[in-house]
Amino acid sequence: MNGATRRWRTAAVLAAAGVAAALALGGCDSAGTSPASKSAGANGGGAASNEGAADSAAGGQKQPGQAPGGAPTRFRVDDRAIVYTGGMTVRVRDVDRAAARATEIATGAGGFVGQDKRSMADSHSEATLQLRVPAARFYEVVAEVAGLGKEESRELSSEDVTEAVVDVDARIASQQASVTRTRALLARAGTIAEIVSVEGELTKREADLASLQARKRQLSSLTTLSTITVTLLGPQAAAKPKDGGTGFLAGLRAGWHAFVASIQVLLTVLGALLPWLAALGLPIWAILWLARRYGRRTPSRSLGPPAAFTVPTGPPTYPAPPTYPAPPAEEKPEP
DSSP: HHHHHHHHHHHHHHHHHHHHHHHHHHHHHHHHHHHHHHHHHHHHHHHHHHHHHHHHHHSSSSOTTTTTTOBOOOGGGGGGEEEEEEEEEESSSHHHHHHHHHHHHHHHOOOOEEEEEEEEOGGGGGEEEEEEEEGGGGHHHHHHHHTTSSEEEEEEEEEEEEEHHHHHHHHHHHHHHHHHHHHHHHOOOHHHHHHHHHHHHHHHHHHHHHHHHHHHHHHHHHEEEEEEEEEETTTTTOOOOOOOSSHHHHHHHHHHHHHHHHHHHHHHHHHEEEEEEEEHHHHHHHHHHHHHHHHHHOOOOOOOOOOOOOOOOOOOOOOOOOOOOOOOOOOOOOO
């Protein structure tokens, strides 16, 4: 009876110790992550995020597209700036009617036609349209244009320029602050040398600011309106050549195209020179022909037969040496 009582007491003590330890751990966890501390941490994180955005807008030292701690900023899909571009070839029965329908599709989506090139030749007609449509309706317009006829090729691409947009915005803010400071310095300039120096620096900074603003407008245009290049071909129009790739056959095909292009260039040059050759060559040929014709009719002067030429035979003869008179004999004196 005493042993059972002791075992029961030991089990009760161990259970009480376990409960106390669990309560202590729970209290520590609650103290470390209390609602107040969580709220403070959240507020601190929000303030840090706002501070980072303010520093980025003011052109601080923080890199664009990065959080205050150096980690990259995460953008939602809806907040990203994406440039959509596409090209497609569609074979249709009536190119003129299909081009008019493609124009209606673009304008109905809130866009416009940026370029329109047509070559009308009945069944060999061709048309190339550059459609500028809102980015949100890019794929919808592509599907509608593909339904105009038989789609033969399609090439769509997208480019994420969110970081470039954020970088340009930060650079514009920094450059605007720099221009403002330079204008303040120009207002306080006292001498002509100072005025000339500050004006030169102000002109340079304003030019940089204008360049950044133009870049921002370009990015805004590309992200707001997507570009779709549509090629409409008639029933018998030749398809546009595709990229041949690499390999022996691709090289042979490229060489043949280069040879044909060279022949076409030579024929073009020959056609351009032919009128000049006809205008200058015919008179020159006529003058030469007349000169030869009348030159043959002119009698030539007779010079007579050539003199006979004899070949000497036998040993050569030399002239005899000259003879001189003998000197007179000397007279001897008489003794």
